[in-house]
Amino acid sequence: MIRKSLSALILAAMAPLASAQSVSMCVFDVIGANGDLYNMIKDYALEMKAHGVDLQLKPYTDEGVAIGDFNAGQCDAVAATDIRVRPYNQFTGSIGAVGALPTYDDLKTLLATLAQPKAAPLMKANGYEVLGILPVGAGYLFVNDRSIDTAGELAGKRIATLDYQEDAIHMVNFVKATVVPSDITNFAGKFNNGSVDTAYAPAFAYEALELYKGIGESGGIVDYPLAQVTVQMVARDDVLADEKAQKAREVAWGMFPQAMKLVAGQEAAIPDQKWVRIPAKDVEGYQEMFRQNRLEMRDGLNGAPSVYHPKMLGLLSKIRCASNPSASECTAANRE
Amino acid sequence: MIAFLTRNVGAGLSARLKTLTLIGLLPLAGCSMEPIYKTTGVVMSGYSWTEATPYVMQMSDPTMACALGEGVDPLLYSFSEVVDAPDDSGSLLMALAANCVEYRAWEAELDYLRADYAGDVVAAKNAREMAKRLNAESAVRRHRSFERAMAAYDFDPAAEPLVCPDFDDEQDELTFLLGLLNGMQAIVNDSNSGARAGIPRNIAPQAERAATCVNNDKWAGLPSAVRALVWLLLPDTQPDSATDPWKVLDKSSDMSIRAGMRASMAIEVVAAETFGRPDILEQTIAEFASADGRMKVWEDYRLVDVVAGTIVQFASDKHWAANYGHRTPQGAFGKLSPENPMSDMETMDLDGLL
Numbered sequence: 287m288i289r290k291s292l293s294a295l296i297l298a299a300m301a302p303l304a305s306a307q308s309v310s311m312c313v314f315d316v317i318g319a320n321g322d323l324y325n326m327i328k329d330y331a332l333e334m335k336a337h338g339v340d341l342q343l344k345p346y347t348d349e350g351v352a353i354g355d356f357n358a359g360q361c362d363a364v365a366a367t368d369i370r371v372r373p374y375n376q377f378t379g380s381i382g383a384v385g386a387l388p389t390y391d392d393l394k395t396l397l398a399t400l401a402q403p404k405a406a407p408l409m410k411a412n413g414y415e416v417l418g419i420l421p422v423g424a425g426y427l428f429v430n431d432r433s434i435d436t437a438g439e440l441a442g443k444r445i446a447t448l449d450y451q452e453d454a455i456h457m458v459n460f461v462k463a464t465v466v467p468s469d470i471t472n473f474a475g476k477f478n479n480g481s482v483d484t485a486y487a488p489a490f491a492y493e494a495l496e497l498y499k500g501i502g503e504s505g506g507i508v509d510y511p512l513a514q515v516t517v518q519m520v521a522r523d524d525v526l527a528d529e530k531a532q533k534a535r536e537v538a539w540g541m542f543p544q545a546m547k548l549v550a551g552q553e554a555a556i557p558d559q560k561w562v563r564i565p566a567k568d569v570e571g572y573q574e575m576f577r578q579n580r581l582e583m584r585d586g587l588n589g590a591p592s593v594y595h596p597k598m599l600g601l602l603s604k605i606r607c608a609s610n611p612s613a614s615e616c617t618a619a620n621r622e
Numbered sequence: 623m624i625a626f627l628t629r630n631v632g633a634g635l636s637a638r639l640k641t642l643t644l645i646g647l648l649p650l651a652g653c654s655m656e657p658i659y660k661t662t663g664v665v666m667s668g669y670s671w672t673e674a675t676p677y678v679m680q681m682s683d684p685t686m687a688c689a690l691g692e693g694v695d696p697l698l699y700s701f702s703e704v705v706d707a708p709d710d711s712g713s714l715l716m717a718l719a720a721n722c723v724e725y726r727a728w729e730a731e732l733d734y735l736r737a738d739y740a741g742d743v744v745a746a747k748n749a750r751e752m753a754k755r756l757n758a759e760s761a762v763r764r765h766r767s768f769e770r771a772m773a774a775y776d777f778d779p780a781a782e783p784l785v786c787p788d789f790d791d792e793q794d795e796l797t798f799l800l801g802l803l804n805g806m807q808a809i810v811n812d813s814n815s816g817a818r819a820g821i822p823r824n825i826a827p828q829a830e831r832a833a834t835c836v837n838n839d840k841w842a843g844l845p846s847a848v849r850a851l852v853w854l855l856l857p858d859t860q861p862d863s864a865t866d867p868w869k870v871l872d873k874s875s876d877m878s879i880r881a882g883m884r885a886s887m888a889i890e891v892v893a894a895e896t897f898g899r900p901d902i903l904e905q906t907i908a909e910f911a912s913a914d915g916r917m918k919v920w921e922d923y924r925l926v927d928v929v930a931g932t933i934v935q936f937a938s939d940k941h942w943a944a945n946y947g948h949r950t951p952q953g954a955f956g957k958l959s960p961e962n963p964m965s966d967m968e969t970m971d972l973d974g975l976l
Contacts, residue, residue, distance in 0.1 A: 329952070398967035405972055543961070544953040597975045604970050 306340040309525055312352040312361035314370075314517075316470060316494065319345040322548055323517060326420060326541065327365055330519075333537045339530055349470055350450075356520075363417060363521035369451050371518040372593065374414040380598035381419070382513040383583075384457055385576025390546065392605050393421060393514050399601070401539035403532055408597070410523060415531050417519040418538025423488035423549035424511030428497050430483050432506045435562050437461050437575060446473035446485040452591040453583050454486070460579060474500075488515050489552040498560070506562040510572065570614075577615055580622065596622075656704060663701030667708035670698055675711055675793060681925045684721065684932050691718025709774035710797050713767045717804050720763035721929060724811065727756035728936045735943035754815045761811035761819035764804040768825060771801020777835075779828035786835035796923065799836050802829040802848055803885070810892065826852045830859050842881030842920075843874030847889040850874070854893055867893075868902065875906060878930075879913045882920035888930035891937045903937065904958050910934045911956025 311331075315321030324345055331341035341363075346352035349366055356364035364371075372379025378400070380386075387393050397419055399405060409416040433439060441462040447454050449467035458465045466482045474495035477485040491497050492507070501507070519538065526534065564572070579590070584599055586592030599622040607616035615621060681687050695715040698708055734749035772779055775787035775798055789795045805825040812821040830852035833845040850870035853860035860867065871893055874886035887910050894903035910931070919927050939949035941958050954961070 395968050395970065399969040399972065402969055402972070404976070407976055408972070540961070547953050601970060601972075601975060608968075608970070 306335065306338055307526070307530075308340045308342060309363055309521065310342045310344065310361045311363040311365060311519065311521075312346055312355050313343050313365040314346050314349040314352040314367070316347060318347045321345075322490070323365075323420075323422065326545060326548070327517075327519075329544070330418065330420075330537060330541060333540070334534060337530060337533045337537070339526065339534070347471075362525045363519055365517055365519045367422070368419075368516045368518055369448065371416075371520055373412075374520045375409070375411045375416050375518075376593075376595040377408050377411065377598050378416050378419060378518055380593070380595040381516055381602075382425075383580050383594050383599060383602065384453055384513050385511075385573060386580060386599065386602040386606075387514045388511055388573070388606070389609065390421075390424075390549075392602075392609055394542065394546075395605050395608070396602065397421070397539055397542055399605075401535050406528065406532055406535075409531070409535065413523050414520050415523045415526070417521050417526065417531055417534040419519075419535075420517045420538055420541060420545050421549060422515040422517055422545075423490060423552060425486045425488055425513045425515050426510070427508040427512060428477060428485050428487060428491075428501060428505070429508060429562070430477070430480070430500055430502060430505040432504060432562050434484060435508060435564065436568065437572065440484070443483040444481070446476045446482040448473070452593050453579075456583060456590050457579060486512055489549065489556060492552070492556050492560075501560060506560050507556060508564065509561045510564050510569065573613075574615070577622065581620060584622070659701070659704045663705035666698060666701055667705065667711065670694075670708065670711040671793075675714060676922070678714075678718075679793075679923050679925050680921060682928050684925065684929050685725070687925055687929075688718050688722035688725065691715045691720075692722050695719050707770075707773070709770040710794070713770035713774055713797055713801050713804075716763055716767035716770060717800060720760050720767060720804065720807075720811075721932075723756055723763060724760040725932070727753050727760055727811075727814075728939075730756055732939055732943050732949060735940060736947055739944065739947035754818065757811045758815035758819040761808045761815055761821050764808035764811060765819070765821050765825075768801050768805035768808060771798055771804070774798075774801075777832065779832050780824075784831050784834070792922075795836050795841070796926075799833070799841060799844060799848075800926070802832050803844070803889075805829050806848060806851060810896075826855055827859050830856075839877075842883050843877035843886045844883075844889075846870050847874035847878075847886035851889055851893050854897055868899075871902075875909065879909070879917055882918050883923050883927045883930075884910060884913065884917075884934075885926050885930045888933040891934050895937055895940075900958075903941070907934055907938050907958065908956045 311327075313324055313327050315324040318324065324343070327343060331343055334341050344361060346355070349370055352364055352366055353370050355361055368379050368382045381396065387396065400408070400419065427434075429435075434443060438461075442464065444464045444466045445458050446468040447458050447465045448469060449455075450469075455465055463484075466476060468476055468482075468485075473482075473485050473487070474491060474497055476482045477497060477500035480500070485497070485500070487495070487497065489507075519534070521531075580594055580599055582588050582590035583592065584594045584596050603615065603622035607613060610616075678687055678690060691714075695712065695718075698715060699712050701708065702712075730749050730753035734746050734753055737743075737745035737749055775789070775794070777787045777798070778785070787798065789798065806829055808819075808821045809823060809825055812819045830849050833848045836845045838845045847870070850867035853864065853867040853870075864870070871886070871890040875884070875890050878884040878886040887906055890906045891903060891910075894900070894906060935950070935955065938955055938958070942948060942950045942954075945958075946960070951960075
């Protein structure tokens with residue numbers, strides 16, 4: 287009798303442990319566990335606990351190390367920027383294709399689309415599964431001279447370029463600027479000490495990485511989204527069951543307003559006079575330039591790396607044409 | 623070692639003798655000190671009213687302001703032993719001190735709601751008891767704030783016919799008005815305490831009448847909001863010609879946003895909770911939240927707007943705690959249920975991609 291009761295007690299005590307699945311996640315944030323992104327992923331982890339997944343987060347200030355540890359099996363999942371995630375899922379890794387999502391409304395439509403259960407098959411590739419996508423804000427061009435406001439002006443300028451971002455390297459070469467190989471931890475220093483003329487980053491870098499120092503009195507931030515930066519959570523495919531993985535994506539999508547509020551705050555923190563506004567007529571030209579480049583980087587033409595997934599480019603094109611049907615690309619013969 | 627002990631004991635004895643001497647001299651000094659105390663009292667009262675009060679009214683930190691109320695009120699009011707009681711500043715300080723204890727009561731109430739949601743009856747009972755005790759304390763402080771405000775302007779709220787006070791300036795008017803509001807809040811606190819503070823309920827009709835002494839347009843609809851709340855509590859007090867109290871509250875809320883001091887919205891929220899109007903509660907919280915950032919705050923009285931914000935936030939937190947077991951999540955202030963982002967979102971057809 288006593289033995290039976292004891293067994294029952296032990297089983298009862300173990301039940302809560304057995305019901306929550308423990309999943310370790312390497313999380314990249316430039317400022318580690320006290321960063322905005324890390325804190326957002328803590329909210330994500332809390333929500334996931336309600337769905338029976340206990341995410342054990344581990345902060346990394348070096349994205350490369352986070353990815354390395356994930357590859358080495360130190361973590362079941364990783365949260366990193368889309369550029370780093372591209373090898374695991376080229377489809378979601380192409381969200382940040384250059385110039386492909388010019389507005390946050392378009393980004394919202396995209397992420398809503400990808401969070402649907404119907405999109406689940408697209409979230410799996412190469413033995414990995416995407417567990418959610420969070421926006422970090424559009425990448426903008428930071429310049430130390432406001433006269434650098436056209437693609438032509440970029441010729442000959444030195445641009446801090448992430449050395450693992452093949453599409454950015456191609457674009458920098460395309461505008462005949464000079465690639466200065468950098469990574470997330472040192473591009474800001476290079477811009478601030480004048481080693482480079484321009485750098486690209488989301489708005490949060492203006493304050494967090496003190497890019498205002500590099501901008502100085504004569505520089506600015508070109509008000510045109512070069513690409514949408516996202517952070518994506520990726521796990522090995524066998525870590526979560528399909529329905530839990532879908533729930534995870536829905537949880538992440540539910541955090542879209544929270545993430546965008548953060549982005550809006552970071553963009554609002556940039557003084558109005560620091561933005562360099564681009565004339566509407568120029569914007570059209572840039573859009574077409576970016577589009578031609580995307581096609582090249584989809585098909586690997588003209589020496590471009592083949593980095594963009596055609597299905598993602600097609601989806602992004604559909605979204606752009608839904609929000610702006612009169613754009614010339616919507617009737618172009620080589621539509622993405 | 624012995625030398626050390628001797629030295630320290632000696633020092634201790636010497637200090638004690640000095641203290642005894644001082645205590646012995648105090649009764650003698652009392653008479654000669656009184657003019658200094660009086661002067662100090664006059665200076666303190668004058669300073670707190672002309673300099674400190676406007677400064678505090680511009681503050682945006684309600685917790686620091688409440689700590690100021692709790693910390694400074696006994697000091698300032700102790701001068702009422704030697705000079706006229708500084709009732710005007712004293713009313714505001716006591717209101718701030720009441721905010722402090724009310725914030726603690728709110729935490730206890732949220733604990734109660736969360737425990738209740740989780741089905742933990744013992745924890746819920748404990749937290750509810752705590753909330754009641756703290757509400758009683760808050761009721762007493764608010765009632766004192768009300769009484770001081772009435773005394774500051776020699777106003778008898780029970781007089782028939784009503785004789786409105788003469789106000790010297792804007793600050794006087796607002797102090798009087800906030801005194802009335804504290805009288806109303808004292809009743810609400812007392813109800814939530816299980817009536818253990820014994821606040822006289824006739825404050826409500828008195829406040830309703832007294833609110834007519836202050837210009838409604840000038841004070842962002844707050845006087846009318848106070849009156850409308852009383853009309854809801856005591857329908858007999860509503861004049862025949864008066865508009866529907868809910869319409870008055872709604873109009874006052876609009877005026878409060880335009881003026882940048884949303885105290886009327888806090889009243890509308892409290893009314894919606896009290897009288898079970900979830901539709902108005904939801905709408906008012908949403909309007910309050912959406913006004914953040916796009917509204918120009920009335921800088922001279924920023925603290926009033928901020929304190930009103932804490933009341934509306936608490937109403938939202940209560941709703942979330944009762945229905946979902948936690949307070950309002952980040953980014954959800956203005957909504958009373960979790961957003962289902964999938965429901966009304968435009969999505970793209972994926973058929974071609976799959």
